[in-house]
Amino acid sequence: MKLQQITLREIQMPLAHPFVTSFGRTNTRRILLVQIESDGVSAWGECVAGEHPYFSDEMIDTAWLITESELVPRLLGKTLEKGSDIPALLEQVRGHRMAKAAVENAVWDMEAQVKGVSLARLLGGTRDRIACGVSIGMQDTMDEQLAKVEQEVAAGYQRIKLKCKPGWDTEMFAAVRKRWPDILLSCDANSAYRLSDADHIATWDEFNLLMIEQPLWYDDFFFHAELQRRIKTDICLDECIRNRRDADAALRLGSGRILNIKVGRVGGFSEAIAIHDIAQQHGVPVWCGGMLESGIGRAQNIALSSLPNFTLPGDVSASKRYWAQDIIHPEVTVSPEGEIAVPASPGRGFEVDQDRVDALTVRRAHFNG
Ligand code: OSB
Ligand code: MG
Numbered sequence: 001m002k003l004q005q006i007t008l009r010e011i012q013m014p015l016a017h018p019f020v021t022s023f024g025r026t027n028t029r030r031i032l033l034v035q036i037e038s039d040g041v042s043a044w045g046e047c048v049a050g051e052h053p054y055f056s057d058e059m060i061d062t063a064w065l066i067t068e069s070e071l072v073p074r075l076l077g078k079t080l081e082k083g084s085d086i087p088a089l090l091e092q093v094r095g096h097r098m099a100k101a102a103v104e105n106a107v108w109d110m111e112a113q114v115k116g117v118s119l120a121r122l123l124g125g126t127r128d129r130i131a132c133g134v135s136i137g138m139q140d141t142m143d144e145q146l147a148k149v150e151q152e153v154a155a156g157y158q159r160i161k162l163k164c165k166p167g168w169d170t171e172m173f174a175a176v177r178k179r180w181p182d183i184l185l186s187c188d189a190n191s192a193y194r195l196s197d198a199d200h201i202a203t204w205d206e207f208n209l210l211m212i213e214q215p216l217w218y219d220d221f222f223f224h225a226e227l228q229r230r231i232k233t234d235i236c237l238d239e240c241i242r243n244r245r246d247a248d249a250a251l252r253l254g255s256g257r258i259l260n261i262k263v264g265r266v267g268g269f270s271e272a273i274a275i276h277d278i279a280q281q282h283g284v285p286v287w288c289g290g291m292l293e294s295g296i297g298r299a300q301n302i303a304l305s306s307l308p309n310f311t312l313p314g315d316v317s318a319s320k321r322y323w324a325q326d327i328i329h330p331e332v333t334v335s336p337e338g339e340i341a342v343p344a345s346p347g348r349g350f351e352v353d354q355d356r357v358d359a360l361t362v363r364r365a366h367f368n369g
Contacts (some may be wrong), residue, residue, distance in 0.1 A: 001110055002079045005037040006072050006367045008064065011294070011360035016324055019137040019292060022165035022192035023054040030060045031294055033357065034067065034102045041113050044352055045106030046297035048264035049098040055190070055291075056098070056218070056239065056265065063099040068365055070096075071103050077369030083108030083122075084270045097242065097267030104268030105300055113347040118303070120342045120349075123269055125306025129339040133159030133313035134321065135188065135290060138168055142175055149176055158338040159184040159210065159313040165192040170200075173207045184313070188213035191239060195223050202231045210312070211236040211258050221250040234258050238289060242266060244274040251282040258312065262289040263304055264297075272304055280309040288314035295319055295328030299348040302332070306342045316340065327356045 011031050019026045032047035047067070049058040070093050078089070086104040093100070112119040120127075134157045139145040149160055162176065164187045176185065186209050193201060193215045201215060211234045216224050218239035228235045235256035241247050243266055247259060259279050263272045279286045288305040291297070301316045318340075319331035326332070328350040334340055343349020 001038050001081070001107070001114055002369070003036055003038060003075050003077065003107075004369050006076055006369075007035040007037075008067060008365045009033045009035070009357065009361045010060065010064065010363040011327070011357060012362050013294060013323060013360055015292065015322055016320070020139075021137060021163045021188075022190045024052065026051065026292065029292055029294070032060050032063050032067070032102060033294075033296060034106045036106045036110055038110060041110055042352075043106045043110035043113065044296045044348070045102035045104070045109065046293055046300070047098050047102035048262070048291035048293060048297055050291075058096060058098045063096065063102070066093065066096045066099045067103065071099060072367050075103065076367050080107065083111050087268065087270050098264040101264045101266070101268040104270065105263065108269050109300070109348050116346045118342070118344050118349060119300065119347060120303040120306040123303055123307060124273060125303060125342065126308050127306040127310075128342050128344070130302060130305040130310065130316065130342060131158050131313040132317050132334050132338050132340055133157055133161060133184070133287075133315060134317050135161045135315045136163060138163050138165070142172065145172060146175060146179060149180065153180060153183060156334065156336045156338040157313070157317065159186060161186045161188055161213070161315065163188050163190070165189060166197070170203060173204060173209070177207045184210050186210040186213065186236070188238070189215045191216060191218040195227060198227050198230045201227065205232040209233050213260060214238040214240065221246065221253065221255040224250070224255040225253040228254055228256060236260055238262070239265070241275065243271055244278055247275045247278045251279065251284055257284060259284060259286045260289040261286050261304070262291060263300060264291055265289070269304065273307070276307050276309050285309060285311045287312040288316050290315035290317070292322060294323070295326040295332060295350055296348070296352060298332050299328060299350040302340055302342055303348065313338070325356065327353050327360070329353055
């Protein structure tokens with residue numbers, strides 16, 4: 001595969017519903033798409049960096065700059081055999097994992113098409129359906145929060161995750177649990193608490209949560225181990241796991257008992273697979289996180305979720321929860337049982353709607369090798 005042409009595009013997509021977390025509100029997603037063309041094959045990657053450096057230290061503008069000035073020059077015109085060749089070529093550039101992931105994942109997409117296998121099988125996936133959960137952003141009132149949960153439970157989602165922060169936690173969990181005593185329920189604090197909140201967090205044990213996601217600092221997995229010793233509920237790590245060493249160290253420390261894998265957060269499919277494998281060796285289940293992806297990132301999350309140790313429902317849900325119209329055909333849909341079918345066709349299994357992408361594009365850069 002010769003990487004002949006690389007095109008970067010920024011698309012702007014208004015969310016069907018604003019998404020609110022402890023770190024901020026998102027109304028419109030600005031998404032960097034990477035397209036790589038080679039011998040008539042067109043492959044895509046999505047950069048999940050946000051509009052601001054609030055979830056991580058990357059944002060779309062830094063990702064654009066790094067991709068254009070550092071990543072593309074290392075790849076343009078190169079002949080590669082596989083997606084897993086990419087990390088070594090980008091190794092000199094430290095950090096910027098979301099930028100790197102978009103490029104690496106596009107090359108995996110190309111490899112799958114060239115080999116005529118599904119992206120899921122190429123990654124080592126074994127499932128033909130994946131279990132889906134939803135992440136529910138913080139609503140303005142308790143009534144709206146309960147109505148949202150009601151809607152997603154009725155749609156069949158297998159696990160409901162509630163975004164929380166100090167002041168929007170215990171009372172809200174109690175209200176949801178009272179109405180739905182038996183559903184799989186979890187929460188995600190996005191680093192909104194401190195170790196001094198341990199006693200407060202321990203009171204949530206009564207809600208029988210499947211997990212508490214990243215309660216403490218975004219860059220910590222040392223103090224999470226102390227918190228885990230003080231509560232019964234399993235901690236799930238998200239923000240703080242950047243690579244396979246973090247995963248191994250955190251699991252050895254006992255910082256959590258579940259991992260959320262986001263392919264962008266860890267720098268691409270190669271690292272995501274390595275983290276999946278390490279968690280499996282520790283006997284720790286993983287699930288696929290979401291970053292409000294367009295259909296391209298969503299298709300790639302579906303493929304990743306088909307690996308064997310993705311045993312818990314992920315945050316990969318239907319296109320229509322996010323977008324009035326997605327940029328892929330068909331859009332991602334979820335069955336009444338809360339499952340998404342993993343495509344078996346070559347490549348990502350969803351066509352990119354080029355007209356829709358063009359209509360949403362606000363900036364473009366094209367490189368010819
Ligand atoms: O922490 O999982 C998170 C969205 C943006 C940034 C961080 C997170 C999230 C979500 C949404 O929880 C998951 C999704 O539905 O895509
Ligand atoms: Mg999270």
